[in-house]
Amino acid sequence: MQMQATSDYLLQAVTQAIEHKRPLYIRGGGSKDFYGNSQAATSQHTILNTTNWQGIVDYEPSELVVTARAGTSLADLEKLLHEQGQMLAFEPPYFSTATTLGGCVAAGLSGPRRAYAGAVRDYVLGVQLLDGQGSILSFGGQVMKNVAGYDVSRLMVGAMGTLGVLLEVSLKVLPRPETERTLCIQTSQPDAIHFMRRCSAEPLPVSATCFLDGRLYIRVSGPESAVRTAHSRLGGDIIADGADFWESIRDHTYSFFQQGKSAEQSLWRLSIQPTAPSLSLPGKQLIEWGGALRWLLTDKDTDATIIRQQAANAGGHATLFYGDKTTVSAFHPLSPALLKIHQRLKQQFDPLGIFNPQRLYPEIQPCKPI
Amino acid sequence: MKRKQLIAAFLQFLPEEAVLYETEELRPYECDALSAYRQLPMLVVLPRTEAEIIKILQICHAEQVPVVARGSGTGLSGGAQPHAEGVLLSLAKLNRILEIDPLACTARVQPGVRNLAISEAAAPYGMYYAPDPSSQIACSIGGNVAENSGGVHCLKYGLTVHNILRLRVLTIEGELLEIGSEAFDSPGFDLLALMTGSEGMLGIITEITVKLLPKPETVQLVMAVFNEISLAGEAVANVIQAGIIPAGMEMMDKLTIHAVEDFVHAGYDLEGAAILLCESDGMAEEVASEIEQIQAILRASGAIRIRVARDEAERQLFWAGRKAAFPAAGRVSPDYYCMDGTIPRKHLARVLEQIEQLSEKYNLRCMNVFHAGDGNLHPLILYDATQPGELEKAEAFGARILEICIEFGGSVTGEHGVGIEKLNQMCLQFNDAERNLFHAVKAAFDPQALLNPGKAIPELHRCAEFGAMHVHQGTEKFPDIPRF
Numbered sequence: 001m002q003m004q005a006t007s008d009y010l011l012q013a014v015t016q017a018i019e020h021k022r023p024l025y026i027r028g029g030g031s032k033d034f035y036g037n038s039q040a041a042t043s044q045h046t047i048l049n050t051t052n053w054q055g056i057v058d059y060e061p062s063e064l065v066v067t068a069r070a071g072t073s074l075a076d077l078e079k080l081l082h083e084q085g086q087m088l089a090f091e092p093p094y095f096s097t098a099t100t101l102g103g104c105v106a107a108g109l110s111g112p113r114r115a116y117a118g119a120v121r122d123y124v125l126g127v128q129l130l131d132g133q134g135s136i137l138s139f140g141g142q143v144m145k146n147v148a149g150y151d152v153s154r155l156m157v158g159a160m161g162t163l164g165v166l167l168e169v170s171l172k173v174l175p176r177p178e179t180e181r182t183l184c185i186q187t188s189q190p191d192a193i194h195f196m197r198r199c200s201a202e203p204l205p206v207s208a209t210c211f212l213d214g215r216l217y218i219r220v221s222g223p224e225s226a227v228r229t230a231h232s233r234l235g236g237d238i239i240a241d242g243a244d245f246w247e248s249i250r251d252h253t254y255s256f257f258q259q260g261k262s263a264e265q266s267l268w269r270l271s272i273q274p275t276a277p278s279l280s281l282p283g284k285q286l287i288e289w290g291g292a293l294r295w296l297l298t299d300k301d302t303d304a305t306i307i308r309q310q311a312a313n314a315g316g317h318a319t320l321f322y323g324d325k326t327t328v329s330a331f332h333p334l335s336p337a338l339l340k341i342h343q344r345l346k347q348q349f350d351p352l353g354i355f356n357p358q359r360l361y362p363e364i365q366p367c368k369p370i
Numbered sequence: 371m372k373r374k375q376l377i378a379a380f381l382q383f384l385p386e387e388a389v390l391y392e393t394e395e396l397r398p399y400e401c402d403a404l405s406a407y408r409q410l411p412m413l414v415v416l417p418r419t420e421a422e423i424i425k426i427l428q429i430c431h432a433e434q435v436p437v438v439a440r441g442s443g444t445g446l447s448g449g450a451q452p453h454a455e456g457v458l459l460s461l462a463k464l465n466r467i468l469e470i471d472p473l474a475c476t477a478r479v480q481p482g483v484r485n486l487a488i489s490e491a492a493a494p495y496g497m498y499y500a501p502d503p504s505s506q507i508a509c510s511i512g513g514n515v516a517e518n519s520g521g522v523h524c525l526k527y528g529l530t531v532h533n534i535l536r537l538r539v540l541t542i543e544g545e546l547l548e549i550g551s552e553a554f555d556s557p558g559f560d561l562l563a564l565m566t567g568s569e570g571m572l573g574i575i576t577e578i579t580v581k582l583l584p585k586p587e588t589v590q591l592v593m594a595v596f597n598e599i600s601l602a603g604e605a606v607a608n609v610i611q612a613g614i615i616p617a618g619m620e621m622m623d624k625l626t627i628h629a630v631e632d633f634v635h636a637g638y639d640l641e642g643a644a645i646l647l648c649e650s651d652g653m654a655e656e657v658a659s660e661i662e663q664i665q666a667i668l669r670a671s672g673a674i675r676i677r678v679a680r681d682e683a684e685r686q687l688f689w690a691g692r693k694a695a696f697p698a699a700g701r702v703s704p705d706y707y708c709m710d711g712t713i714p715r716k717h718l719a720r721v722l723e724q725i726e727q728l729s730e731k732y733n734l735r736c737m738n739v740f741h742a743g744d745g746n747l748h749p750l751i752l753y754d755a756t757q758p759g760e761l762e763k764a765e766a767f768g769a770r771i772l773e774i775c776i777e778f779g780g781s782v783t784g785e786h787g788v789g790i791e792k793l794n795q796m797c798l799q800f801n802d803a804e805r806n807l808f809h810a811v812k813a814a815f816d817p818q819a820l821l822n823p824g825k826a827i828p829e830l831h832r833c834a835e836f837g838a839m840h841v842h843q844g845t846e847k848f849p850d851i852p853r854f
Contacts, residue, residue: 063716085613114554115554119554122531137803144745146781146784147518147529147788148782148792149799149804149808150567150808152811154564155560159559175615200475200584201472201475203587203653222653223659225658226656228655230653271553271554271555271556289554292553316551319557338547338549342559
């Protein structure tokens with residue numbers, strides 16, 4: 001009965017938003033309220049709370065698939081998988097204990113394992129969503145291989161809720177590795193980047209890398225014997241609290257990231273070509289994903305244009321993660337050709353522009369929200 | 371614009387041999403590997419550069435001429451079937467590997483490059499490209515992206531969508547879209563995923579950056595024989611439940627085993643009802659421990675015989691049998707119809723049972739080979755096209771298999787695409803609102819529907835007609851599937 005009430009609430013909220021052409025701000029646990037462009041709700045705006053739309057719909061460990069409602073707590077979901085010796089291989093960031101599956105998929109952020117096991121989008125098999133015309137639609141499914149129709153499921157990943165309300169998500173899951181060991185090597189930044197790339201180009205069971213303050217951390221995962229051999233090849237000292245270290249990098253509780261939340265500083269996320277040499281930007285850097293993710297902690301007044309230009313020159317893009325987004329857009333500008341496609345897709349999925357205006361790119365809105 | 375004017379316009383910037391219009395020149399393009407359906411295009415163009423493609427598209431867009439892209443023509447669902455009033459855009463001449471970057475683990479290639487050629491070029495660096503459709507010796511990477519092709523290694527290493535980073539795509543207007551990047555993600559919507567598997571309906575791919583993986587240090591293969599196919603199916607679930615993701619897990623039924631053994635002499639056991647091939651790759655220690663575990667699980671799951679390939683040559687031989695299943699079908703039957711459906715693995719035994727019943731009903735033999743690890747079935751329906759009515763029976767049999775896949779929560783295509791072959795079944799897998807959204811996605815890229823029209827996503831009227839065909843004694847087959 002409670003789920004029926006929640007389902008009615010979601011449907012009614014969307015129907016009313018359509019009727020009144022009034023924006024809806026989709027919100028799960030709110031763990032990523034900071035992420036993306038700010039969209040302060042006013043009295044005329046409705047927050048669509050999805051946290052009651054929760055529960056595991058289906059879980060078959062031998063099928064490697066779990067289906068859950070979007071409001072399901074990520075912690076509950078991962079606990080269930082853990083009990084069966086399985087995991088979400090993309091190691092989703094939590095940022096707070098309130099985080100939900102829907103928010104995880106909508107934000108499209110992946111954790112330390114991403115460079116070695118794939119991103120959240122790589123594990124999404126299917127979604128059920130509520131579109132901007134009030135229709136409930138299903139795409140993809142619970143099977144590993146499915147090429148029927150366009151891949152709308154993965155299109156939802158990272159769309160920040162601008163294309164519809166996620167109702168259910170089916171994810172591929174993987175077995176948890178038998179053993180994990182975190183190694184630490186003292187080195188310089190250029191050498192660390194090169195070392196990380198060599199690790200990726202060789203058949204070693206590396207599952208995470210991180211460089212900061214002259215130390216390169218490497219996590220190896222797999223059967224005990226393979227982990228031991230990998231350690232002997234890579235060298236380095238074993239870190240005793242490896243699991244805590246990676247969790248603090250994943251959830252930004254590590255001091256480097258905490259500084260990014262201060263009023264005087266900004267934290268930028270630069271996703272670039274992994275082989276790009278050290279970036280010369282003011283501030284401090286933390287490097288993940290075998291060189292492909294460079295976090296920049298910098299003074300809040302550092303020119304965003306210069307940061308974005310450097311990221312683009314290095315084959316990627318820059319996101320303002322923590323910082324003042326009133327004058328700087330959170331996300332890297334799109335080329336005019338890509339922006340046009342974004343606008344047209346938004347128009348098709350959400351013709352009245354009710355879902356999360358401003359949050360991703362304000363300029364994709366089909367019409368001005370009231 | 372008349373055909374002649376169009377030819378003249380193309381000859382302004384293309385050499386004579388790059389514009390084909392005589393019937394005998396067009397004939398090789400009349401179908402892809404789904405040869406039951408044939409259609410001559412109005413004309414064929416063979417550009418060599420992206421700049422030439424832009425001009426071709428601009429002309430076609432201005433003149434409202436449909437454009438169908440084609441790679442090597444190995445597609446199995448008629449996705450590259452020409453349009454009678456359209457231009458067939460062959461990308462075969464864009465066949466250069468532009469760059470291999472072993473440290474970035476990437477290769478930048480043109481769409482006409484063969485799948486296997488990428489791994490061959492990467493081999494000196496100790497790397498390879500993982501998705502390996504069975505046609506990899508011939509199929510082009512552009513076609514792989516268009517169909518989101520899979521293969522034996524997909525359970526562990528993913529489909530095409532998991533193994534590409536960046537695309538250069540031209541819209542029908544000839545505008546360039548740079549989708550994805552050399553980085554691991556891009557801002558905005560995941561257009562890279564949307565483009566992958568879109569069957570040439572959204573844009574023309576002119577360049578692809580693929581991910582390369584380091585070649586595993588060791589590879590080992592186990593072959594297990596089962597007396598009952600359902601036991602083999604359970605064995606697959608047991609291996610995965612134990613926390614092992616094999617690099618490949620393939621199954622063949624008795625009819626297939628006999629057909630391929632006669633052909634390849636792979637040393638298969640002819641006594642059993644099913645053979646399971648299970649491969650492990652990784653570091654030597656990892657593989658040794660996995661192979662031990664796999665053998666124990668298969669034994670406990672009822673395997674009557676287990677063989678570990680003695681050496682690389684024997685491993686290749688065991689695989690050669692599986693990979694020759696399709697040509698082997700061609701040897702035991704004048705014609706065969708290859709299906710491609712996916713089901714949750716747990717329903718394998720029940721689905722195979724139903725296929726067997728259909729085989730009796732239609733009086734047509736059916737060889738079953740499948741990617742057991744990911745539930746992707748490839749029933750090969752054997753028939754003789756010279757016998758009146760057999761093709762129609764084979765098609766009806768195949769269509770029913772796809773419907774069964776949907777009933778069991780699967781999909782009408784795992785890796786071959788919808789093309790023209792499975793349009794009717796798309797009406798069952800998706801309701802009208804979902805199909806409408808597909809059309810809306812198409813419209814966002816190609817508002818006038820000039821790219822590969824009539825493929826992949828059925829029009830609503832087609833589904834209405836198809837739905838009506840299935841009303842039997844007033845009872846709909848799938849009452850829970852919304853209809854209009």
